Amino acid sequence: MRLLFTFILFVFAAALPWWAFLILATTLSVYYPRFWEGILAALFFDTLYGSSTGIIPHLAFSMTLYAVLLYAIVHLVRRRLFTRYAL
DSSP: HHHHHHHHHHHHHHHHHHHHHHHHHHHHHSSTTTTTTHHHHHHHHHHHOOOOOOSSTOOTHHHHHHHHHHHHHHHHHHHHHHHHOOO
C-alpha cells in the first residue's frame, strides 16, 4: 500500500499544483512512520519545475527544504505522542 501511495505522490508532483502535492505529502508523512519518499518526491518536484518561488526567493530547492522541515516536525511530534512518559 505504501508503494502505491508513493507512486500517487510522484504523480501529484508531476501533474498537480504544489499545494495538492504538499497536502498529500503531509498526510502520508503523518500516516507512515519514516516517510522518506516525501523528501524524494519533493526533490523530484524541484528538479522538474526548478523555479525559485516561495518564501526564500533565491533557493531553487524550496519544496525540498519544506519537505525536510515537515519530516523533522512530524518525526518529533510522532515521537512525543507515541513515547511512553514523554515530558
